[in-house]
Amino acid sequence: MSSVRLSEIPRTSGFRIGVLFLALFGCSFLALFGYLYWQTAVYLKAEADANLYRQVDNRSQQAPDLRLAEIRKHAQQDADGRLPHALFDANGHYLAGAIHRLPAINGYDKPQEFRWLKANGHHRPIRFIVHRLEDGTQLLVAQDVHDIHEFDELLVNALISGGVLLLVVGLLGAIWLGNSTRLRLNALGNAIRGIVEGDLSQRLPVRGSHDDIDRIARVVNGMLDELERLMSEVKGVCDDIAHDLRTPLTRLIAGLERAQRRGLREEEYAQTIDSALGEAKGLLMTFRALLRISEIEDSARRSHFAPVDLNRIGADAVEFFEPLAEERGIELTLLESDGPAMLAGDAQLLFDATCNLLDNAIKFSPDGARVVVALSQSSDSVALQVSDTGPGIPEAEREAVFRRLYRSESSRHTVGNGLGLSMVAAVARLHDLHLQVREGAPGCIIELAGKPLHLSAFARADSSGIGRQ
CATH class of the missing domain: 1.10.287 (Helix Hairpins)
Structure with missing residues (x-):
């Protein structure tokens, strides 16, 4: 990947979104981890302080001689100095216990910490309380908090390592997203560039992810x-x-x-x-x-759409072409649907389209042929079919016949301008109808099919002003 391409990645929306989510997730991670760290540290120190206060209460209730003996005995039993106790006189001189020197204090009966230099030369963090007894002596009760400090350091190290890992993975993910976005936009840009240069057959690539x-x-x-x-x-x-x-x-x-x-x-x-x-x-x-x-093809004509019954359209078109069909001995038949074949549209345009289909069928059918106009309706579609027993339309020309002024070689000597089926196709597009040419064996079938109109829905739309200019 070249440096130029790498410099493009930070400008992509994918990289910026990835960095944004990394920042949001990082802040959430820090807040959650900080809360856990604070709660854990507070809990451990509170437990240590509660234990110190219990030790002070226990020692305070003992008699002076017993207290002195117990502190000396405790110093021998607690050889590791995990819970050191010590007793000092009113002037701070050592009397008994594991700690031989009274540390500097900020007040009595307050938990404090200091570094204790043990006999083996090791420093240990000690949390202690100094309590003045009734006889004037000073009692020091302490606890080694090295394990608590180690646990705090472990949490901090986990926070740092987790943050670094989160940052690295997040940045790699943002770079991957940015590069993916760049590649996708480059593909779109290349396709658009080809279209701008005149290749209208190109299309923008679609992944199928529905994004x-x-x-x-x-x-x-x-x-x-x-x-x-x-x-x-x-x-x-x-x-x-x-x-x-x-x-x-x-x-x-x-x-x-x-x-x-x-x-x-x-x-x-x-x-x-x-x-x-x-x-x-x-x-x-x-x-x-x-x-x-x-x-x-001007979509503004949609504003004049109204409920139209295709049965009525078909009947009017058949009645209009009956004299021409009788003159040529062509049997013209109308097959109406069982119920109303309602459609939202322009009645005049639908009538013109049906007339063009009939004119085309009669014009290219031989004398004595049969032309049928069939209407059908169901819960999800309405359709108008015009079928004939003429020569039909070759499969290779079924798309081309809807092109303006197109005329096949076999029909160039027939009266017409090649615009009848083009007008039908325009009306179909305006009404969102599916226009299809099928083999009639013999002849062909041309069908206009679309979604039916439910009058109750049209009435609600019309009352709200939808469909009117």
């Missing part, structure tokens, strides 16, 4: 999917405009040039003008359809 970065990456990836679709659609529209509109424009220009070069009769001029007007109107209709699709 904040994953959620943002999924949102951005969804945006990139839509952007790629729009860019692909724009490119396809440009290509299709160049391919499909070139022919009518060429015919229009050629007809006008012929009329300009030749001396035509009045009837021929009128015929040329009519032909030019027809081509121009066809172009105008194409651009109107493109504008219509752009208008549909």
Whole structure:
């Protein structure tokens, strides 16, 4: 890992969060350990002081001669000096006991400490109490607190070693988090850089951990999917405009040039003008359809959504196309759902989309074919299907047919501008409907499916102002 990369780690959010938690945990550790140390030290000293006061009480109740004898006997029994006792006269001169010199005191009957130089030359920490007796002598009762001091040192060393270990492990963890964050952000940055440079097929990497970065990456990836679709659609529209509109424009220009070069009769001029007007109107209709699709894709139209029964939409569309179907001998059938197939949407747009599906099915079906409009509804979905017994749509073209101005080679000589299914796709996106093309064997099935509308929920949303501008 280079020094440049190491210098990047402290600036990462992962490292800073790791250090923050290290500081919080360290403070908690110090507070807890300090509390335990304080409680333990206070407890041990309190126990030692209580024992000293008991010894003072016991010695104070003894007769002077007995006390002197007992102190001398105790000095012989306590050879290690664990609980030394001593007796001094009023002037502090030694009378009996293990300690031969009265230490400096700050007052009587107060626990104090001093370093006792024993006969073997070793210093021992001693906690003692000096009590003045009734006869004027001074009684010293003490306890060796070396073990208590060692325990205190052990606690302090444990605190220091634990703190150092915590610091090292915490810093290593913070560095690991920082490096992990840096690597992840570098991967995101590289993906974004590639997208900025024009590769819209790239997507931000997702780990599957469902954390904040994953959620943002999924949102951005969804945006990139839509952007790629729009860019692909724009490119396809440009290509299709160049391919499909070139022919009518060429015919229009050629007809006008012929009329300009030749001396035509009045009837021929009128015929040329009519032909030019027809081509121009066809172009105008194409651009109107493109504008219509752009208008549909404007999400502001969602503000006019209302409850719509797809049964009614299907019935109106079938009634509208019945004369055309009868003229070509096509059997047009409507299969309504058992109950209302309610959907929140724009009734006019849904009607236009259904009409486009029917127009497409009838247009490409041979005479005497069969076209069926079927509605269905359940607790979790509503659907509208248009099926026919025509030639169908090849699987390789089932995505492309929804592109604006796209026309397959087999349909280029059929009347139309290649925008009907594009308008259906725009309406489906606006209404969050799933648009699917399936094999009909023979023919094909095009389905619009979405979530059903519960009127009670819509009424509550409408009464609160949701769904209205």
